[in-house]
Amino acid sequence: MLEVKDLHAFYGKSHVLQGVSLSVGRGEIVALLGRNGAGRSTTVKAIMGLVSAQGSVRFKNEEILGLKAHEVARKGIGYVPEDRAIFPDLTVRQNLVLGIKDPRKRGRWSVEEVFSLFPLLAERAETAGGVLSGGEQQMLTLCRTMMGDPDLVLIDEPTEGLAPKAVEQVGEFLTAVKKRGISALLVEQKLSISLQISERLYLMGHGKIVFQGTPGDLRANEGVRKEWLEV
Template sequence: MSTQLEKDPAGGPTTDAPAPALLELRDLHVFYGAIEALKGVELTVAEGEVVALLGANGAGKSTTLKTASGMLKPRSGEVVLRGERVDGIPSHELVKFGIGHVPEGRRVFARMTVLENLQMGAYRLRRPDPADLDRVFTLFPRLAERRKQVAGTLSGGEQQMLAIGRALMGKPELLLLDEPSMGLAPLIVQQIFDILREINEQGTTLLLVEQNASQALQLADRGYVLETGAVVMSDEASELLSHPRVRAAYLGEAAE
């Protein structure tokens, strides 16, 4: 998904060429007060890709997503979307540019119904598109069954489905996901990742923060590893999945 075929003048395929960059983070430095959380982070997400962002707690993964979605403003560096700088644009405006963000911890509107939560996801539109609602209910049949249920009474897995569905209602081209498997049973985790694969196959680009490195790298095209606010590794997902350092640090295997 990260490459596309060029054609020669005769119409035949030639070489693989990189897909155009949808998101670029360039030399990002982000601070919380005097503490530097991101120290020159650089990464690229091409159209149609799934990119995984790995790292231990406190490595800067959530900060990276929050900066990309406009929730945090970098002290220096650039957030570039389709070739245009968007750092400094607040998150509620950046949604209009095609970025959706599923935050860590789900953050559903607990006192609203499932349907009202989904409608809130389309707030940037004058009115929700029935086709988008149908898409969400097709991806998540359980939400269709519980459309009138108050979101705070849903299970953790159902709330995660709702958080993803709410973000999809904004018609994002790029979906940022922060720890979608957190606190979920293994069977539900597999269901969530199967749905994320389907969302990507439908044309939505994904940037994924995930502690479950095995699941993330099996889904992803490429990956980055963050340590203490800096990118220390980047490669094709299959290469990272087999790398001894990654396997020791994130898959629980003994270092060789």
């Protein structure tokens, strides 16, 4: 479904992505792991068209590198940014409605369905997004992206800074995503959630993919974990 080949990106003179290649299959959840500054967020931003990059990004057999972010989104890719980026002055319901790309088409998710899955958001439907807790904001961002009915979702650090209960909810949400056959590229620093949910994983270091395999492969490879993940 997603095929990234030899992706390069620069921030000024810094060569932040140095030939990243990865793939995500249909209905597959793939984790992209690594320490801070390894280039994971830049990789998803480059796929999304938010950072300019060179190389190749093919989605459903079509080259999408060079498209603007809204064009990438309309091809069927959803993006959940690291900083959540909810619209603070709009209500929870309005935030969700803005996730819908085309109100004339019915997608796999509706506002009412999201509310039934996450009653906490339903209780806060008319509350401004800006006053929600960190965990609630994260759920809102995830659900808002799903309202756009993506076939692939790029999720950047969904559990960053969240309380254990909220991390659990994010896990449940990702399981729901998986059940619906939606592919996901999950950027994470924490191993626990990635090893539980993902089918395959890539490990990044210094702007390159330094390891790829299954969660079992990573569990078995202590040397790689120590060198590229542990602080």
